[in-house]
Amino acid sequence: MVRKLYIITGEASGDLHASNLMKAILQKDETIDFRYWGGDNMSAVVGKPVKHISELAFMGFIEVVMNLRTILSNINFCKKDILEYKPDALVLVDYPGFNLRIAKWAKEQGIPVIYYISPQIWAWKQNRVHTIKKVVDKMLVILPFEKDFYGKFGMDVTFVGNPLLDAVEQFRAKSDKVDLYAKHGLDKRPVIALLPGSRKQEINTKLPIMLESLSAFNNYQFVIAGAPALPASFYEPFLKNSKNVHLIHGETYDLLSIATAALVTSGTATLETALFEVPEVVCYKGSSISYQIAKRLIKVDYISLVNLILQKEAVKELIQNECNSKLIEKELKLVLPGQAKHDQIKKDYAELIQVLGDGGASETAAAQVLEVIKN
Known part of the structure; x- marks a missing residue:
């Protein structure tokens, strides 16, 4: 009998982790059938998404309210699609505002719910844990x-380990790495990477x-590092008056593997940058209303x-008003080779990797998912 899994993620990082989970599941049981909301990484494993992440990523309180009609429409469509597919289990990957609904x-339909990559309720809305306990059958965490x-x-x-360790290790094991210098016409100077996020709103800010x-x-x-779901044309206005700046798409790990330092927006990218041992400055700025609300809740x-x-x-965080060009310049200088913070950041990264463990998160998570649907 064919077992069926319905997977939902709505962001670029979730697409990456869900794709590796799918690969690991298929390695253990190639008969599993998938239907999913995701992106290009998941499509590379099997099939096409019901909804692509480019249609789903909304950031911040104000942005969510402005797009509420679309979000509610997606929720209703998702419920109907799940009922028609009749999965043996639902695997939810991060994306909490949508996935918890x-x-x-x-749960009310009697469908087993597995949550892979916890909503960050420990950061805010901790009372949500009581709801999660009622509606989630199995929680697989990565921190x-x-x-x-x-x-x-x-x-x-179950703590399965962090899947980014596996993703970075897989990249390093590749024999066909891209030569970014040749491919994109870079000169011989060292590279500083800019990772401004994956959503239009945060990149614009x-x-x-x-x-x-x-x-x-x-x-x-x-x-x-261009966001996978956004076209190069989106970045053209930013590049018009910017000298000495290049744009690449779909090659973020190749970029981090050659970068000397990085400016990174908050989120998964901060950890990815650290795993490549690239000294970084973390930059975060949201709408003033969203920030004031978040400040009181976090x-x-x-x-x-x-x-x-x-x-x-371990890495400098420039948040809201501190996220300005003068402070970014000052902190970026401090993490360059030969400067005050460079060697200390490298030591802290080594400690970080020890804390995260030995990898194998996707395989461990896959085993947990298969145990739920087969039992």
């Missing part, structure tokens, strides 16, 4: 402290500020995964 509904957090509430939780900070670094060239001391995992400021 689907989880509650799926060490999350197991203890959920364990306090008696949830069935942060990339101009990043670009304003670069005039003092004539000995370097700058490369923007219950953690840091916004970057690097600092959250290490529980100290």
